[in-house]
Amino acid sequence: MAAASPSVFLLMINGQVESAQFPEYDDLYCKYCFVYGQDWAPMAGLEEGISQIASKSQNVQRALVWNFPIDVTFKSTNPYGWPQIVLSVYGPDVFGNDVVRGYGAVHVPFSPGRYKKTIPMFVPESTSTLQKFTSWFMGRRPEYTDPKVVAQSEGREVTRVRSQGFATLIFNVVTKDLRKLGYDTGPAGTQNILGPSLPQSNLQ
């Protein structure tokens, strides 16, 4: 059996970009993409996506619900560069220009299970008040040259950001062969649930 000595481990993520709360804005859509290290490679599914435009719900919470599914499988040889999901939310401004309403990123959870993550979203600030006005007027807000910037640390010190709202994601994470390769990411009590012992008992 080839699985006896695996050389890669797999990380399967599915879930959804569930909803977001942007108190000041409406009619937003979001993009997501994954940022991962050099030792990672997507195997199946989509690592990028763009959602429909959602309007605010009428109830008190005024949440924007996308329920936009994520389904991607990675393989890797190294936990370094563990995938992060980068969300960027866009929507029209007063003049109808599409402007960015928030960036946010979060690591995919390490251990298998179901997770609900709420990530704060932020946008880069204009460098001056005048810039702010003109960017508002022109409909070209400052935005990151690449949304993936928010998943890395390098160069962030030069930016100033303002928070805008929150997005909620749901992850269902499954890993394969991670423990066989010596990485124990599960909760503390599950150490002994190892694969090989089960088939033996079945054989008897």
Next chain:
Amino acid sequence: MLTKEFTENDEDAQVRRQKKKSRAQRQQRKKQPRTPGPEEMVSENCHVGPPLEPGEEKPDTHLLSTTARRGPRSLPPVPSTSRTGFAEFSMRERMREKLQAARSKAESALLQEIPTPRPRRLRSPSERESETEFGTEPSKEIQGTQQEDDLKSYTRVKFHDSVRKLKSKSQAPPGFPSAEEAYNFFIFNFDPGPEEQEEKPTVICRDGANQEEEEGEEEARRKEREFQNGKDAEDFLLGLDPAAHNFVTVRAAEYESTHIRLQKEKEVLFVPSRLTVPTYKKLPENVQPRFLEDEGLYIGARPEVARNNQNIMENRLLMQESGRKWFGDDGRVLALPSPIKPSPSRPPQFTQELSNKAELETLYKKATKYIHRHQHMIGSGDPPGNFQLDIDISGLIFTHHPCFSREHVLASKLAQLYDQYLARHQRNKAKFLTDKLQALRNAVQTGLNPEKSHHSLDTTQTNINEYKSEIRQTRKLRDAEQEKDRTLLKNIIKVWKEMKSLREFQRFTNTPLKLVLRKEKVDQKADEEAYEAEIQAEINELLEEHAEEYAQKMEEYKTSHQQWKAWKKAQRAKKKKNKQAAEENPDEEGGEPFPEEEPVKPIPPEPTDTAIIEQQVRERAVHSRRRPGEPKLVPELTLAGNTTPNEQCPRVEVLRREDVKRRSVYLKVLFNNKEVSRTVSRQLGADFRVHFGQIFNLQIFNWPESLTLQVYETVGHSSTTLLAEVFLPIPETTLVTGRAPIEEVEFSSSQHVTLDHEGVGSGVPFSFEADGSNQLILMTSGKVSHSVAWAIGENGIPLIPPLSQQNIGFRSALKRADAISSIGTSGLTDMKKLAKWAAESKLDPNDPNNAPLMQLISIATSGESYIPNFFRIEQLQQEFNFVSDEELSRSKRFRLLSLRSQEVPEFRNYKQIPIYDREIMEKVFQDYEKRLRDRNVIETKDHLDAHRATVAKYLQQVRESVVNRFLLAKHHFLLTDLVAEEEVPNISILGLSLFKLAEQKRPLKPRRKGRKKVTAQNLSDGDIKLLVNIIRAYDIPVRKPIVSKFQQPSRSSRTFREPHAASPSAHSPAHSADYPLSQVLVRPFVEVSFQRTICHTTTAEGPNPSWNEELELPFRAPNEDYSTASLQSVKDDVYINIFDEVLYDVLEDDRERGSGIHTRIERHWLGCVKIPFSTIYFQTRIDGTFKIDIPPVLLGYSKEHNMIMERGFDYARSLSEGSYITLFITIEPQLVPAEPVREKMSDMLKKFDSQEDEKLLQATEKFQAECALKFPHRQCLTTVIDISGKTVFITRYLKPLNPPPELLNVYPNNSQATTELVARYVSLIPFLPDSVSFAGICDLWSTSDQFLDLLAGDEEEHAVLLCNYFLSLGKKAWLVMGNAIPEGPTAYVLSREKNHYLIWNPCSGHCYGQYDTFCPLKTVGCLIGPDNIWFNIQEHDSPLRINFDVTKPKLWKSFFSRSLPYPGLSSVQPEELIYQRTDKAAVAELQDRIEKILKEKIMDWRPRHLTRWNRYCTSTLRHFLPLLESSQGDDVEEEHRAELLKQLGDYRFSGFPLHMPYSEVKPLIEAVYSTGVHNIDVPNVEFALAVYIHPYPKNVLSVWIYVASLIRNR
């Protein structure tokens, strides 16, 4: 409070009087229409008070109303103190006015008789009552009865009220006036009366305490009451007779003018000033303010208080008594630091809304069995419980216990002293010291005897001195010891005597202790002798000492005496002189005090008196030593004594003994703070000893953290008390059962016990004396004797938890682990220091106490043990390393990971590093290791030339150092790198954008829009394409028409010419038909090759073809790395080759001509254009007409010499007569060029040190800013960065430099030719763009000598060198910074000839006239001369349209002007260039090697065909090449052709010479490849290849390669 109230009464009374007055008027009016009725009566009561009898009014004031709604109420407490008095007053005034207003309003409502719905807010007090928190129940209860009682007499009411008052009082929270009280307060008159006087104290007492807190609430409540009152008033009016309103007058509100009020206020109120208080007022007199902050002490930030408020506060405080205590040393109000944190410490809560949802949500959690994984456990694999700790508790002795009698106390003291005595006796230090003293004396004796001594005199003397000092010390020690012994003995005897007396006194004995003093007889005579001898010896020594001292002092005395004498003499002389002087002029006498003090006449030291010393010694001896003949006393303590039986003891003692018997003691054993076992409870013996003798075997899992014994005492059957805790040390691992000694651990308790019997208690003072003096306080204390050891298993293995367990790193183990012992050494580490210390302190090696130390030292000094001579930092690091460093470095995976993170080029983009070492191939590292190895080895294979190899190596090193220098800067980001932000538009852009709104959506003439740029991050192979648009060409060489003299039917000549004429005229009638018309033909097509991908256009016709085709070539980045830095370093070139397509008729048989066509297509290379990819990358697009690089000899082709334009400079003409091609090249998608990076780097570099004057640098910045403002697109360069990274002013690069003398000698008379030759020489230096060599870094300028040494450089270096040569040739020359095609921003050289300007391309050596349309230089930004910079401020920047006269300030803005004169900057260039002659032999060798390599390559490129070499032709060509070099390709074509024709008549010949500067072999190969010579697949083709290298000085090599293919004609 009370007194205040009374003082204020006057005021109040006044107010009340006023009120009363007004009310009395009203009352009189109301009196008549008064109708009986409960409601009305009540309301009247409540409103006006007792209506009829003013005398009886007073009691009413104090009646509480029975209900809230009606009935009289008593006066609520008046919260009036002197502080609030005025406010109260005005408040009341206002209240009254409001009341009146409400009343009148109600009246008017009533008059209209409209039952207006009551405003909601005005609820009746009763309604409200039910809601108020106080006094609801009783008031309601009473309400019912009250309605009946209302009409009854006042007394009743009064009684009732008082009852009620009590009740309500108990209910209302203290300090809150009830509603009624409040009501009454506003309604009733306040007449001072005797009863009020009575009542008030109680009221005030009740409320006074709370008054202050109330003040705020009062205000609010008052407002409520206003409504109540209003309501009440309404009620009253409703119940009133309709006629009643007649009696109500409406009056204007009383008004008191502001001025008067202010006056009044001034009397009463103190308004603190807002002015700043001078500091001296705030501080005590004569104290300077002290600022702690200035003294460097930390002072927290004071809370923000407005300056105004602060001043007010300070002024107020100063008015107060002892107000100064509020001020600190610095004269400011004392304040704590601001407690407000700058940031909230509580994390924000996002999920407030989600929380209820989250509660409902169910989460799936897999059921898992919890495995206990406590870290303290021994690894689960081991069988647990194998370890055992044995604790042996043998017993307990109290050294003090509450039940001790006095005798016991003494007994324990005695026992202690005796123990001490025994210990001392065992050591017998005095004896030892005496012996030592004796030995030392002997040593001195022997030392003094020179005969016996073998040592030299010096050493003996020092030895003796040492001995003597030793003797002195030892003697002192011995005396002290002996004295101690003696005092101890005395103490023992004293205590024993005390005990005996106590026993006698109390007439019973409690303890069996008995001291026996044994006398040891001594021989009196011998003893006396010894005593005397000892004393004598001591005296002698002392005398000796004193003598020494005396001698020393005497010496001192002598010298000082000498000095004194000398001084005296001098004085005398001086005096004499003075006297004489005084005699001469007596005025000065005595006016001169002696400047120095008179030295004291030294006193000679007195010799020591022997008698005194003897006396001293004897005294001491008597004091500390046994007298001679006195027997030695040896105390012996026994337990042989009898204790008195109970019957004979007094009652208290019996009680004590019974109490002792009732007491029992047990011990608890606590392991890691958990009780594991306890001993049996044992009765306390009469001797206060408890014997347990129990051994506890602890089976343990954990490494013990603590072992504790708890001593519990039980008295009778009652309580158990914890006496003390004893902490046992955890045994060493070497300590096992059987070997462990019994140890005693002391404990003590702090409990206080007083007993009613003979027991002395604990922690309680008691005394032995009858008068109670000399009190003692003793605490319960004792000793536990125990032993702790590790058990031994069955097979003799100690059951100790493995040692490694301690080092795992959990907290407790770390706490235990000694930092030093954990690294292998323990205790003192520096043995050398220890040994040194031992030597210095003269440790006695014979002292048994020092034995282990001496042993250690001896081992250390003998060097047997390892002494580390280092100090270890991070001792614990090793504990945390999870593998050793060697192991880590051996791991291939780790190595790969670390190399990748270091961004080593080979591994920078390594993806998916395998997870196991075994999956990593060794060969992954091979390249890298090879490169590392070769770094220092000059590799000659690629370079063929040693010099070039060294240069390449040097270049590599420079590059590495520069790259390293900028590695950090590379990771430095600017905002623009991360955030895309629109720039602030100026008005014009705004206007334009507004204008754009009105623009047509689909204009008829669309304008090009910029393409979207792609960041080079998410690209992969095949994403990027190179688009080459071939539009048209001009002046393509045409096949030469057959010249008449060759036009003979001779086979040989025809065949030779045929390929060039490209017309099989003899055979093809169709073609031969062309010739008569002399219609020459060329069928050119363009082939573009890039990265070995080839595309070509269709074939066009004629010398000016138009293709207009777009070719697409894929681009592949090296290592699949599409980062900016990597793209910049792509060295590939785009070759655009122009070929002529020639059709050959290969039909063998003429007869078949009618039925078939059999032709072969051949292509002839005409020329090429080479564009480096880096240029395209930086320019993003290349658009223009380029000169085609056509070989100087192109056999069979000629240019149509119908050029019309006459050039000014005649040899410029021939060069301009080239062929041109119009191209458009770009990259799809457009990549973000690395421009910002370069700018940023240069910014960074500016911050590097510069040796330029700071002023100059500022001026350059200013100049550049000004220029950029006017013409943002024109290049302006003032400073550049030299090769060492420093900023240098640009003119320092320009200086006349001598060209190689060989070149000057070629044409000594022809300056034009020389100029051209020099330009050629410069152009022969290989071109290497900076952006390639310093990928992504910046433009570095090297000086000309560096450039010549490196033999590589870009446009700037070429231009600088050329310009310098021109200057040295005496020309006027400038550096031109501008834009050219295809280079982009570049540097050219402008030279001024007699009447015109020439523009030189330094890289090609070509020159252009100013008005040459095909000049590649398109714009001119600035000119740089050796002493100035001129910026082009003309309207146009094309060289065609500008004036190069720099003296005109309107056209050229100069850097140095009158305001900033040229400071005479020294040049960075060398004084003179030194040229070495090139080694001819090496060149010849290189030539051969290149030829060989090229031949091999051509054969490689033709894998399917045989490649034959025509040696004959090769040698012909080889001869021809030097000719070409000398003539530079001019006017040799004809001769050459003739020559070839002569020699190779039988062949159809196609070939051309290529000319290049030599840098490396690779470009040569590429160039040959791009011509496509090898592509001929005619079976009988032969090739010829000749290489010629012409050496120029300084290793500049000009390479000629002649490639030809020959086809033998049959």
